[in-house]
Each structure stands twice: as structure tokens, then as C-alpha cells.
Amino acid sequence: DIQMTQSPSSLSASLGDRVTITCRPSEVVSNYLNWYQQKPGKAPKLLIFRTSSLEGGVPSRFSASGSGTEFTLTISGLQPEDFATYFCQQNYELPHTFGQGTKLEFK
């Protein structure tokens, strides 16, 4: 299985900040890398698919990039509703695997 390692595991930030989360797959996943936001007790919400494509309805303050074995999710201008946990996921090969999550907390 492809192991997905996210860093940091937690992050404190303030409204308006720009934050970056990194995801490192244990193997090359081409551009088959997706990002999700999850709030407590809720289902994950797809933010980004295929490394950098913004899912419909997701604000443009979310962006992502990467290749090979290093990918990043950036949130520019944090809003109150952005404080949540973020996961990366690869769909390069089965089984699909997820990162352990990055919890974004209010400073």
C-alpha cells in the first residue's frame, strides 16, 4: 500500500493567515492526489482533485500543487469556517489511501 504522510499533524493559525500543508506519498502517484476538509462528526468534503483542480463550489483561497512524492495544499486568507482537519488521498493505485490528517486550529 502507498503510505501517505502529512505534515504538520497540527497547525495553529489566525484569521487571514496563509497556511500550507504538505503530503508525501511513499511512492510516485503521478497527479492522482486529492485533498479533503473534514469537520468534527461530518463527512469529508472534497476540495481539490488531480493535484490542483478545484472542486465546484470550493472558494478560490484554496489552492494546491505538487508532483511525484510531494504535494501541498495552501489556504490563503484563513476564514473562520476553514478551521478543520485536512486529509490528502491518493487514487493512483488500489487500495486508495489517506494521510493521517492535519488539524488546523485557531491560534
Next chain:
Amino acid sequence: QVQLQESGPGLVRPSETLSLTCTVSGGSVSAFYWSWLRQPPGKGLEWIGYIYHSGSSNYSPSLKSRLTMSIDTPKNQFSMTLTSVTAADTALYFCARNPKGAYDFWGPGMLVTVSS
């Protein structure tokens, strides 16, 4: 707007079988792949498997020996059964659609507890 809803018992006894159904509305199961995922309390997400409208399926290797998925296109539902459950199977179970490898619509999740 596609909506998914998980249903089934919230409590299953050890060694018994866990059965869940996902009902889809606002879209048809006769297209795309339909998946199950789970999240143990306080932990990350685990892919369980998917089924296609044709009935073809693919399961997580770690669960394959205990897992069966099925799809009912007239009812617009798909289901999973997991046999011989243990406490390690306690989790929030999600059904989701994955048309492009990413999961774009999810059910709200159903907590299943394995306990005597």
C-alpha cells in the same frame, strides 16, 4: 444534487455480521463507482472497497476475506456486509461516490459499534 444516506444497525456483537446499505437520491447508481470507507474514532480514513453498477467490485486486501458488496439498481442502493467483526471494526462508516478517483459526494456517516 446527489445525496447518500447510510442505514443499518448501530450496534453489532463480536463475531457477528455488520450489514450497511447506502441509499442514493438525486442521481443513479447506474453510473460511476460507489464506495465504502470508514474512520475509527479519532483516527484517519480507511478505504473499504468499491462496486460498479455492473456489479464488479474491488475490496481492501485487509478486509477482502470478510467483505461482500452488492448493488441494487432498481432501488438505487448499494450495500456491504462484513463478517466476523471485532472491536477493531468499530468506526464511522461512510458511503461515497467516486467518479474520478476522488470522492465527491458522501453520506453523513453511520457509527457502528462492535460490543457485546
